[in-house]
Amino acid sequence: MGSYLPETREGRADMLASLGLTGPDELYSVVPEEVRCGSLNLPEGLSELEVVGRMEALASENVRFGTVLRGAGAYRHHIPAIVRTITSKEEFLTAYTPYQAEISQGVLQSIFEYQTQVCELTGMDVSNASVYDGATAAAEAVLMCLERKRGQVVVAETINPDVMTVIKTYCASRNVPVVSVPAASDLGVDLDALRAAVGPTTAAVYVQSPNYLGVIEDMDAVVAIAHEAGAKAIMGFNPISLGILRTPGEYGADAAVGEGQPLGLPLGFGGPYLGIMATTKALMRKLPGRIVGETTDAEGRRAFVLTLQAREQHIRREKASSNICSNEALCAMTASVYLATVGPEGLAQAARLCAGHAHYLADSLAELGFVCKSNRAFFNEFLTTCPVDADQLVSALAKRGILAGLPTHGGILWCATELNTRADIDRAVCAIKEVCDL
């Protein structure tokens, strides 16, 4: 069996003896006999060599696709080499939450830098240090906007369905009604229905843009509708798109939330990911989670600390703004290194490549009879009709090393990123044509 115990068996026996004990079982003498368990039904431990083989065998049971044309909430992007180098530094990897500021300035400063980058990216005033993922960021944002006389929230049905489910879970346990607003025929949220749904008890309106089906929503109208009713407007965003597209801040949103995975985090079968959450100065003290602030020490040196902790569970207990404690700090650092590596022009180029490739894919697919179901502007995802059986298409393409778009909403939701080059798309489209002609 493998073991990470540095002390030898003999050394441990000596330590036990120094306490007047004869065996490790005596350490548990306070545990009632009825509660003591016998040997666990677990396999024998393994050496490092064996466990690596075992885990490699598991990994090899998965199929890695050469071409991925699927997004729907998780995106395969290029990860610059230095991102992994920096985030595997063992000081960052093995530190706890930076409670002791004097020996945690590195982590604290990196969070402060992350917060600044998020503010720049989103056009918002304040960012927290991260929450679990994009879905919990949305749910926390909705709860953050609740007021004594505003206890209902309005959510567009055009958002990512996982995000919708998580919002509903979080709201159900707090008895907060969620009114969902359907899509119009152009796959954007139905603005008339949205206007009808908001009212004097609406705390927040949540809309994602680009939405789940890729459409760039009319956020000017959404924010205006929310604000006219006295409600807060929350915008969900794709961080890569903000390299070129208008920011939540520029739309006048009160909060901005997004899945940060595209910023240097691998697909990883769904996690760990990164919940980005930013808001205005007005809502700063309602923001959940850790926040790092700049201050000084007694000698006037710049210092970073966890701050505004009066919002948090370890101080406020049942009166806290959220129960969150551990967050996704290393994922936030990953995003921060990613953004610093690509810089403003690199991020814009990534966005242009994503949009360009997606539009090229859409044009190529249209020639095969996969017609866009919306004529609205889109970023890097779009829903098309499917002239053949969708499940058969997916499995036929899988055999050719291509992960097809996701069958949903009576069609297929396609995605392209900077990794899907023109040549890559041409090959995929050839394969799709072959499958359709069969």
Place this chain on the structure above:
Amino acid sequence: MKLLFERSVAGRGQTVFPQLDVPEVAFDQALLRRDMPRLPQMAEVDLGRHYTELASQTHGVNDGFYPLGSCTMKYNPRVNEQVAALPGFTDIHPLQPVETAQGCLRAMHELEAMLCEICGMDAMTLQPAAGAHGEYTGLLLIRAHHLANGDTARTKIIVPDSAHGTNPASAVMAGFTVVSVPSNAQGGVDLDALRAAVGPDTAGLMLTNPNTLGLFDPNILQICQIVHEAGGLCYYDGANLNAVMGHARPGDMGFDCVHVNLHKTFSTPHGGGGPGSGPVGCKAFLAPYLPGPRVAQDADGHLSFEQPEQSVGKVRSFYGNFLVAVRALTYILTLGREGIPEASSTAVLNANYLAHLLAEAGYDLPYGERCMHEFVIDCGPLKAKTGVSAMDVAKRLLDFGIHPPTMYFPLIVHEALMVEPTETEARETLDEFVQMMTAILEEAHTDGERLHGAPFTCPIGRPDEVTAARKPHLRYEFGE
């Protein structure tokens, strides 16, 4: 040191992305952002050095002893990192067809089964992303159970006053009100106070056992019985599971559901605050309410996802922090049947060894020397005598190159230092810690005043936290 933004020079950077190989999309001007984000523009070499400097100002487990009570800062094996970086795991899309992701589903299925065995539970979900997220999920199960029984009056969760702050905060998020019960003189749950607190409005009890004082509650069976007889359920906060693995199981103590912290007990790193993972286990009668989708295996060993019919809904996108789960699976497979209980008993041994020596050195241990995996020192008597507080002792420890114990927790000991050495420290590390603590005790008695100024050798002295909170400065301001 300088911030990224202060090192940025316009025009610098590296070429990460190629030129467009397709026509550029002409978006309507109204859809475009007006100003470029002021992200750093830096050469890769300068970026690398920036983070090397930040790393040098960060203390991790690999930098030195880290006896941070309640956080289980054990060594994070490198093989876990290597395995979690296998492209066969990192490059798998969460929505790719399950036939093409059988390895991921099998990893989840195996880990769920092993965690069930260790906790004495029947079913497990890996979806919660952290301990507090697990608490919330577990409480949703309790809520769903009562509501399914038409029991709408059970609105209260009982939490001992020694509990982690996340317990009451999670209870409120899950729609409950919180009833706090006091601890008895031995640091356990006061049975009379518990009997007085339970009733027809009791939804459940949240308990850590061993508790935050590092004490195993010998009345645990009676505690669960009192709650069950009142119609409530019992929730086990797995924060301290590292004390009892393979020796006592929450399920056998009478608990109905539990969360475990993979980033504590199962050696996955904390990453400076996350990502963690907080799987939730439960007895069979609560399984129908678990978040979906759940992994199911058919007779041929083929794995698929199923949606529980009465699920409380999702608490996170997809299936949780999968790559963290991969690390935990690697760890359990490595230690195995014998290594898991040995890890716990050694963690308990190390704590008892330290507690004994620190008591001998003159520190006050209000609940005695015998403990489980952690113990609490009360610096109250020291402060009364010398003016030196728990904070001063902790800050002075920084000068010795180690991370101090948890300060001022649990709340029921006012000048608390909570020490958790974990099993991955050798005897000499523990002995050195005792020497440091002894030296500080001497300093307290000879020159206590000086200790208020500690630390003396860190990159900064004690930061001004009051100003930080009064005049929040939460992002870099670009000079314009």
